[in-house]
Amino acid sequence: MPIVLNTIEMNNYIYNLKKLGKAVMLVLLSIASISGFAQLRVILTVNSRPSAYLAEWYRPVNGTVVITSLGMGAVDRPVRFETEILNSEGQMVYQLPFKQSQPVSYSSNAGALPLSEILQLQNGNFSSPQMANSFSEGGKLAAGQYSIRLRLWDGMEDQPRTEWTASKPFLISSYQLPQLMQPADGKALEAKQANSYIIFRWTPLTPTMQGALATYRIQIWQVLPDQTPMQSMRSTPPIEDRLIKGTTQFTWQPRLNMIVPEPAATNQFIWTVQTLDEKGMPIETTDPSVQGISQPFTFSFVNKKAVSDSIAVSDNP
Numbered sequence: 001m002p003i004v005l006n007t008i009e010m011n012n013y014i015y016n017l018k019k020l021g022k023a024v025m026l027v028l029l030s031i032a033s034i035s036g037f038a039q040l041r042v043i044l045t046v047n048s049r050p051s052a053y054l055a056e057w058y059r060p061v062n063g064t065v066v067i068t069s070l071g072m073g074a075v076d077r078p079v080r081f082e083t084e085i086l087n088s089e090g091q092m093v094y095q096l097p098f099k100q101s102q103p104v105s106y107s108s109n110a111g112a113l114p115l116s117e118i119l120q121l122q123n124g125n126f127s128s129p130q131m132a133n134s135f136s137e138g139g140k141l142a143a144g145q146y147s148i149r150l151r152l153w154d155g156m157e158d159q160p161r162t163e164w165t166a167s168k169p170f171l172i173s174s175y176q177l178p179q180l181m182q183p184a185d186g187k188a189l190e191a192k193q194a195n196s197y198i199i200f201r202w203t204p205l206t207p208t209m210q211g212a213l214a215t216y217r218i219q220i221w222q223v224l225p226d227q228t229p230m231q232s233m234r235s236t237p238p239i240e241d242r243l244i245k246g247t248t249q250f251t252w253q254p255r256l257n258m259i260v261p262e263p264a265a266t267n268q269f270i271w272t273v274q275t276l277d278e279k280g281m282p283i284e285t286t287d288p289s290v291q292g293i294s295q296p297f298t299f300s301f302v303n304k305k306a307v308s309d310s311i312a313v314s315d316n317p
Helices: 007-035 115-119 129-137 189-193 229-236 306-314
Strands: 041-045 063-071 081-088 092-096 110-114 145-154 168-172 180-182 188-189 199-201 215-222 239-246 251-252 268-276 296-303
Touching: 007 145, 007 268, 041 145, 041 168, 063 115, 081 115, 092 115, 110 115, 180 268, 188 189, 189 296, 239 251
Parallel strands: 188 296
Antiparallel strands: 041 063, 063 110, 081 092, 081 145, 145 168, 180 199, 199 251, 215 239, 215 268, 268 296
């Protein structure tokens, strides 16, 4: 026979069900509170041409990471990062294992972090001794194509919080050094200009640096007797040495007497421009031995009046 409950028993039954339901809900909330595992979404953005120095990746211009907690009432916990940088051949260049990552907290439901937080250069591993040694110079990457990817782990337990992000490609540029323009190679200048001013010009570094200005170091040497211009350039200090940031022009006031010859020097000069990056280091090209130095030009001062007078005398004996 079916069990028939009176009104009082029915009310007690319903009350007990509600009480049980609340208890179950409290247990579930307690478990969620203890585990604190909110569903996370990570968005990795990288500049297509970031700085070659990984230590400069704290600047937002190089990229950011956005972490978003999904769901209502989620309890956010610190996270750790597993980061990999690979070259164009798929070889590991830099790796941050999650067990070596420092936990990082993010605020609110969406936290934007600089890329330096997911690199943690002091905790990660470079694939080669050369790269490891370059850490003191900012972890500089050689020119080439690379990719980076990221996965989040819980900050307290060895449990992944997200899948790997899609690999984000980026390029470390190979640069073309400036070409000297003025004074032109082999140019003979009026001797009086040595007591006035001379304008030096050169082409800019190409392509331009992302988020920074190139620094140009212009150097001028006076050629010594019995030396070639290149010998004087390599063996003697320059008579002018200036750093110029972002500008491809320099006005030189030599204050030299080129009218009366000096036995200790010649009227010939050699000049060049060395291009430096944001760390003050020579720009790297396909030939590292160049050290960012453009092909030098020579110029000289000539007393054109004396030359013309000499020509006139020889024409009228």
